[in-house]
Amino acid sequence: MARQDRWSRHVGTGIGLSGHKNQFRLGVCIENWVEDHATHTDSLAGLNTLMGGCGTPSPAEQFTSTAKASYTAVGKAGDELLSTYERRDYYENNGRFQNVPAPHILGHGRNPGAEYKATVSGLAFQEPKLEAKRLHTYLWSGSKANNYGVPENVDTMYPSRKMVNARLDMRHNREFAGASLAATASSGAEALELIKTAKRDKCAPTSVGGQAATIGRKVKGDFVGTFEKPHMNIGLRK
Structure with missing residues (x-):
């Protein structure tokens, strides 16, 4: 399907002689003054600007610029506009996205197997729901009650x-x-x-002198390093 240029007043391909967009500033009138001046001058002289400056212009042709004369309403609204509409931001301006399905363009990788149905605002501001399992319940933590359901x-x-x-x-x-x-x-x-x-013996909890260790003394033995591991101190699983 051939792409059609969208029409805009005094802007486009070859419409008007001045070739710039109208600018309205305080105390300054900038317009397509070339066409308007010629139309106004010819109309005072009884000439038709659109007919090459010959003949008497009709009332409908008076004060008519080239931009207005070349404008047509076909394809500017309704179903005709939808038939020529295209997403140039996706498929034309960025060529690497041509002929690529939308889920592949806007996706963020492989989705998880479970739907948690929880958002940050829901976790913070909404009342807990019994049927909706929270996201943090699927994560390992130091709580045995929580780890039991992971x-x-x-x-x-x-x-x-x-x-x-x-x-x-x-x-x-x-x-x-x-x-x-x-x-x-x-x-x-x-x-x-x-x-x-x-x-x-796997562990010999004895003191330096060989007697049984008492409370407050450091354990001695073959596997004394076991009691110094972080997961033993904080109560986590290995």
Whole structure:
């Protein structure tokens, strides 16, 4: 479809001799004075400006400028205007957006799988609704009550479950081996030595002198670093 130029008074392609838009300022009259002056002069002399300055102009032709004479109402309003209308800001001025669907132009990436139906103003100013789940309930935090309702990530859940089961089996085997060695040992000292060899204490909360640690003292042992980790101090999961 051929693009049609939109008409504007005294502005366009070849309409009028002065070729500028009317400007209205205080005390100054700037207009298409070339056409108006010729029309006014010819009308006083009894000449027709549009007919080459010959003949007697009719009343309808008097004081008629070239812009007014060349104007037609076809395609300027109604259905005719809609038929020639086009979004030049999307499809013509920016060539890279030609023939691209609107969702691809105005989209912001892949949408999430869940619809939270919550806005910032809704979270701040509206009353909570029981049927609408808030966005922050889908995020991990330090609250166990909130973390309990967070959807599980199935892809990462199975490797963690296998790791936990392997640790439980290893612990069970160690406890069974220690109990068997203790039952078959002949003396208490030998049984104690065998138990220590078969199953080593995971954490020995003892003080520097070897006695049991009391409240207020720093824990000593093989796994003392476990108690210094941030997630143990603040109560978060690892």
